[in-house]
Amino acid sequence: MQLAGRILTRLGVFAISLVGASVLIFVITHALPGDVAQTLLGDQATPEAVAQLRAELGLDRPLVVQYLDWFGHVLTGDFGVSHLSGDAVVSLLLPRLAVTMWLVGFSMIGSLLLAIPAGMLAALKRRSWQGIVVSATAQLGMAIPVFWGGILAVMVFAVWLRWLPANGYVPLTQNPGSWAAHLVMPVVTLSVVQAAVLIRYVRAAFVEVLNEDYYRTARSVGWTPMRALLRHGLRNASISLVTVLGLQVSSVLVGAIVVESVFNLPGLGSLLLTAVSQRDLLVVQGTVMFLVLAVLVISAVVDFSYLLIDPRQRAAREAR
Amino acid sequence: MSLLDVCDLSVTFGRRHRPALDGVCFSLDAGCRLGVIGESGSGKTVTALAVMGLLPEYARVSGKVELAGHQITHLSEAGLARLRGDVVTMVFQEPMTALDPTMRVGRQVAEVLRLHAGTESGPARAAVINMLGEVGLEDPERVADAYPHQLSGGQRQRVSLAMALINAPDLVICDEPTTALDVTVQATVLAKLNDVLDASGAACLFISHDLAVVSQVCDQVAVMLDGRIVETGSVAELFARPQHPYTQGLVATARLDQTIPGQRLPVVEDFYRPGVSR
């Protein structure tokens, strides 16, 4: 009962965010001063050409109708058509999706692999030098902009050591070795910078556990600090970490867009930036909507896993 | 030789703070029950944590704590971990937070058994159910499969008690174990504590601010004030004829049941003023 209620509430939040974000995106592109057709055609266009394009794109209809039409198509998987090339946005997105997904996926995993042990160490040894070193390193890492981290990595590993290619991308199906070589630097850069942010949350979550009575109970029955933390801390800390992770999804995605630009990877980021420079409004609108949808879906899934970890959320189901 | 021997124990947190414990001495024989009385900040809990070896790492400790032949202050973390849960265990004040909310309580108790006795899971469960029954939980099978939040405060404190007693320890330390409970629940938990301590023959260090509660459980009492023990004695003797003025004040104010309603209550200051009579 209660669990179903919570899931429904979460789905409601998801739906509201989706509709709200789509309205926001639509308002920025259509309702703010600045005419879509004029933007697409540029300043030199004749009024007749603009009027013709307006009719073609249906821009002469009421805004509400235009929005419902657009959002209806989005829900069926149609994110619009590029004005410049005439290609469907989806057909532009799909070939580039893989690059961004590799980058986001590996970086998410990489940052967790770095941040969880480091954060636990920082919490457990928070009063000795090991903990202070970890915290200080994280503090420094947080201050490094991800693109500068990428540039520095290129300087060291591509320019100086010549171990890795400076930029570019090769699909996995074409040459797995080369694919990996091109992805290593972007992934490591993004992982390290994300991990620096995550370490603080992981540390805070475990410090909280260390201050909990049940941790003290675990110590009092004979667990050593490390084993007590693993046995009783991991699960409890992950309850608060899951929420953080949901929020991290969008920041990793943003980071990926930036990193793609540093390493010249043909992902969604480069698609977006090219579209912006060409003022291809409909591609920008469609791609942004697609990314927002992806972030919302992933955060919702992450949030649901929270219901599985915490028995206080599950319990109601068993009690009834 | 006594089970627990504490001699000249001092504990300081940080450099600028006055000592939390200042030369505390007491001893406890096997099977005996010592109550430690004092107000917040008097050093009761610090004493308990020192005996457990659970003081935070930045605490500076001097003096001797000898438990069942082990020098607690000199033991390594691993050595201490072997004693905790086996020779000495502890029941804490807050039953609502003392158990891991993400683990079924039966497993939490069984873990303690397995950690020290190496029992297999089959027999462990039987022993756990048996222990849960012994601390007065009805339907121990169901309780063992419950998560902490599904139990009442009194039930949880009984589970804590079961955890503390499952390995038949020599010493059980209770830190205000009934303060967070309703009066009626407190009465039943105290009665059960008496029963299980009797049955197991374990010694008990019982910490409380409540003189009446201590008198229900213990036979010896120590009164703490500002990190020192100012008076010790048997329950009967100390409560009937307190010697130290502070103790006299405490005993007088605690006898709310013997005053006439609306009359002025005796206060500690009638007997003892800090810095005057010391």
Place this chain on the structure above:
Amino acid sequence: MSEELFRAEKLTRRYHNAGREVVALSEVDLQLAPGARLGIVGESGSGKSTLVRLLAGLDRPTSGRVWFKGADITALPERRRGFLRSSVQMVFQDPRSSLNPRMRVGDIITEPLRSRLLRPQLVGVDHRTRLTEVLAAVDLDADAADRYPHEFSGGQRQRIAIARALAPKPEVLIADEPVSALDVSVRAQVLNLLTDLVAGQGLSLIVVSHDLLVVRHLCDELAVMRAGRIIESGPTDQVYLQPKTEYTAALLAAIPRIRTGPGETGDSR
């Protein structure tokens, strides 16, 4: 002019908590005469705090009505509750939570006097004079006014809370577990202070406590609550010495008493 101070009829308060309905208070009737000293005892979740918050007009009942001095306050809008706010004051359990850590003690105590609602009731009351008066009434030095709450001990903070409650010259003092967060040695002082104030200033008093002994000491009437209902009430001595319900008897029996010799309470040891 009505003879009664408070009257409550069929007071019910239900909460919705995570989709479930919790009945905190169920059809409680109550009458209180001016000058009465009423103690409300019960265990956690019995609804005792909910009841006094409804009486003080800090919460609104789901159903039922409350009268204060003959006026129905149940649905009265906040801006017309000035007379209630100045006449009924509360003291809470934990003075660490009931005093704003970022206000000076003087400002805390005179806060009720600065309220626009209370101004019509407090014509001609000078803030400085009143501050000095109430500080003296609770045995605190006048220079306490310029300091912050964290500079005081627990007992002193509870005195500050009492001083604040006295500031608007109330007729009724409602104390919700006034001593249960305090050390034993301080508890007696605060109880003495409350006794003196009630006698000296002719206040009516409502004390909420889980501790029957505290209530017996302060009050001449007693109401025992359980699961949102008043299950027994009457003069304190009568309830204390001849409880009518089994639950009250159990509550009384559960009070821990100092056992100075074997056999005095006849329990297991």
Place this chain on the structure above:
Amino acid sequence: MKRAQLIAGVVLVGVVVLATVVSLFWMPFDPLRVVPGQRLLPPGPVHWLGTDGFGIDIFSRLLLGARSVLLVGIISVGLAAVVGIPLGMLAGQAGGWIDDVVMRLSDVVYALPALLLAILLASVFGASTVTAMVSIGVATIPAFARVARAGTLQVMAADYVLAARASGTSWWGVAWRHVAPNIAPVLGVQASVGFAMAILAEAALSYLGLATPRPNPTWGNMLRDAQDYIFVAPLQAVWPGLAIAMAVLGFNLLGDGLRDYLDPRLREVP
């Protein structure tokens, strides 16, 4: 230790402020004028940090860039605070449906990170300092609203608010005398940390060409330019990055230091 953090933060932030002030009165060279004969000079006594691909003194461009760091930070954090804090306080104090509406609105904005907002705005209006400031500011509103709301809820749960209501203190009185002073410290911390985030976001946006356009220098677009010469003049890609890292570190340290300094609970324990 904690005090050292605060001091380090103040010093680093001070350097950025100082650079901005200095840039108003003096810069060693004109940071906008192209000098074809002086391209890609290494650091030396004349050009302390060398020159860039247009022959412009890098140090002068860094000084000028500090201005836009402070400008974007102040405007975007200010926008987020001015909108977010009242909304958060309102949500926390009023509760009920108002709380729901505010929180759902904040969820909506949360779904659109600053970068995506900036991309949308840039494609409609063209990239500029203003689109960057607006997108960073709007994207930061939820953070302020949440912190303000959480703090307000905590205050509202305290008995002193109940005591204030029991003595007739009005809604505004509670907000002004009880809620505001008690949540001010956490909001100060949030502002400092938010400033650091804004600097990072601005740098990323101008690196991607979504903020202040050339020839006006920002530390972000200087890095973009430097990247073209990474094989010949790699040091060029170090200075602006160091400047960003230093500024971000400074505001983060300041925020952390403030948090510990302002938390009275932390001051009581050893």
